[in-house]
Amino acid sequence: MNEPVRVGLFVTCLVDLFRPSVGFAAAKLLEEAGCEVYVPVSQTCCGQPAWNSGDKADTADIAKDVIKAFEEFDYIVAPSGSCAGMLSKHYPELFADNIAWKERSTKFAMKVFELVSFLTDVLKVERVEAAINAKITYHDSCSGLRELNIKNQPRKLLNSIEGVTLSEMKNPDVCCGFGGTFAVKYSDISNSIVTEKIENVENAEADLLLAGDLGCLLNMAGKLRRTGAKTEVRHVAEVLAGMTDTPPIGGKA
């Protein structure tokens, strides 16, 4: 019999703080796919706020902590394309000139995956048996899409759910305007971008908007609720895990 796959769940700071149900959904999906899930208690954040603010020293300190806490696992999985991209693409870039950490971060990076693509591409999961009756529209978060090539994987698993109809919005691959601190530093521009995004969401006439990154979801949910639109918002993991008994992000419409 095969040894179970040991997965370190990097839950991300936003899920930890705002939406633990996404963490539990991720854990459920991983366990049901045969993984042993571990949640190192020392995890905080991937370091993106510092990295994208040009603060390399703090980023490096945080990155080293993350690597130390997670490198013992077979895989490191995050329910976020953006954070998984940080761990797998940017840590090696960050340590490119650091002889001691270059190899260590590269070895670590090769074991890092975003949740949904880990299920489909590594664990070869073909379908999930969750139950939900909903018309769903899916937003491709930028980092997941362009850094990690996540496009068909979530759609494939969503389509395997009986009762799900996918209704593609116009330009699902265009940024929602979140961009981390961008949303507050350039809030007027961010607002213009998210306004167009939710127009496309609404035109898809879906009950539910899903994405794989909580940052984007908070942004789009915040705007949808502010404008009184009808579409509700969840993280894709919640639907895939069949855990939709919690109120949606930003509450009901």
Added chain:
Amino acid sequence: MTKSFILEKLKAQINPSLSDETRRMAVADRLSKHATGVLPAMPATRIKRVNKFIEKVIASQATIEQISRRNASQAISEYLRSHNLPGEIRMGKDERLKIIRDDAKGLLIKDGRSDGQDLASFSHAEAGVVETGTLALFSGPDNPTTLNFLPENHIVMISENDIVPHYEDVWKVVRSRYGEGQMPRTLNFITGPSRSADIEQTLLLGAHGPIRLHVLLTRD
């Protein structure tokens, strides 16, 4: 002064792991070999390539007709008439256009560069490139480059024998005619009539150059 300043600065910045000698050899090698890079796939047969050329010329919003060389004057006359243009044409002294002079069929032929008032001009292309329906014209004493731009109507004759698959094939023609590293003074690649989309992204033909480009493709 400035030249050496810029060059010294470049030398100081460029990756020091390669010696000047190595770099000079790499450059000389590239310049002498002029290796071909990636080439778009082409139809296998000549007939299919000619057909693709025709298709691409039309896609570029030019028009094209297949004629026999001795009917060139007639084709030009008919083209001008169909657009309500006078039977006048401006052209260079290119030998390949001589057939028009010999048998003008009532066309008034004006020689030399365009004065800016001509309504139509006539040129011979050196090559037609299949991949995009592009015409290659070389300037010279008998081929004024302004004929390609000033008149509102430009008629270009090209022989099927001069249809080539890729831009790179034109460079072979250039090198065989002018010599290694040598060029005609002006080489024009022309793909369709002049256009602009500067007003609200609306595509309009005839911005500064010709409003119409007509290709006479000859089988002989």
Added chain:
Amino acid sequence: MQITSPTFKANSSGALKDPQLQKALKHVKSNFIEKRASAVEALPEFDALRDSAVSIKNHVLENLDIYLETFEKNVTKNGGHVHWAATASDARGQILDICRRVGAKSVTKGKSMISEEIGLNEFLEASSIPPIETDLGEYIIQLRGEHPSHIIAPAVHLNMDQVREEFQKKHTHLPADRELSEPESLLKEARGILRDKFQQADVGITGANFLIAETGSTIIVTNEGNGDLTQSLPKVHIVIASIEKIVPTLEDMSQFVRILARSATGQEMSVYTTLSTGPKRKGDPDGPEEFHVILLDNGRSGMIGTEFQDMLRCIRCGACMNHCPVYHAVGGHAYGWVYPGPMGSVLTPQFIGVDQAGHLPNASTFCGRCEAVCPMKIPLPRMMRHWREQEFEKHLSPPSHRRNLSLWAWLAKRPKLYRISTALVARGLWLLGGFKRRTSFLPFAGAWTKHRDMPTPQGGTFVVQWNLGKRPPRSIETWRRVK
């Protein structure tokens, strides 16, 4: 031109409130993107061509000194002249000298972003040699006293009624009641006016898309034909080009030509690709009597060997701005200098200083769409991040932002304290959100809640709950795994 990059935030807020601009920007969002996508789809070799072009340009940059000398040698061999300009002011001076020497009274110009970079128009005007822009878009904005808002579609920020208004205002020699309702009539009017200017000009100035070292040729790629009339009708043709425009051979240039138009306008090939080699020759009925090439450095040599070297691969196609959500929102003028969009956010700090242009590399969501469509595969977001690093090192980023960042980083490095603090915040926000699960007002987050609600947390934090033993509901074997 006046630099307004430091007020990017105010510029962009103004742009967002400008209905004419917002209407015009809609064209960028749809047209360019769809056309590029279908052009790329129709050429299976597109990605291979990108790689090919990238490796050619990398090779050129590693050997740029040698290629520039080769290019100069071949221009001279063909009877042309090369002028080396280290700075914008050198280049302006060289152009003025040539114009004065030939007694130029009027100068026509083909579209050139380099001439914008060196502020050529203002300079020639001040020297009493008024330059006339001949590209339709450039002509329109010159009439309006504006600068390009896009590197290949300079007047993309304008609507037709604005163009009509300007023509009626400036073309006073024409009957006031003339028909100008259609874009065709506007084009025809500009064509007629510029036709005379082409014929009268003493000097024609163009940029160059490429310089071929092998032959000493300069190349312009255009759709209108104005560049060709600019360079073939006057007695003197001056090409102003930056040093990184070099490609080794005709074959190498062909690789670039295949990706340039497809990335820019979505055409398979621009209408006119013109290679000029030296002045007119013996017996030539037309062409310029003098052929000059100004090779402009303006700080580019200093980018080689640095983290910004890859930016010198840029072929100025505009695909990055055509696909940029920030450019779509605010347009090009908000960026406050010559180069807008993602490529401008990398180049502008290089030219005017990161202290002046610090906003530009920050005003990006790092969505990565620019890099994805860049034919030269320039890692634009990474370079913007390099500028952010420089700002951080030089303490140029706003103090409040630095304070928040360092407090957060301090906490992120102390997991126990982090757990306690986040638990408190989660609980507090949860209470604030109540049953609605959101709040429309949040202290210290006014920039967020000005435009949107803040969804509130679920109460406890994940890591704490997990470590207290909470687990997801275990179901029966619901996965079907394919081995």
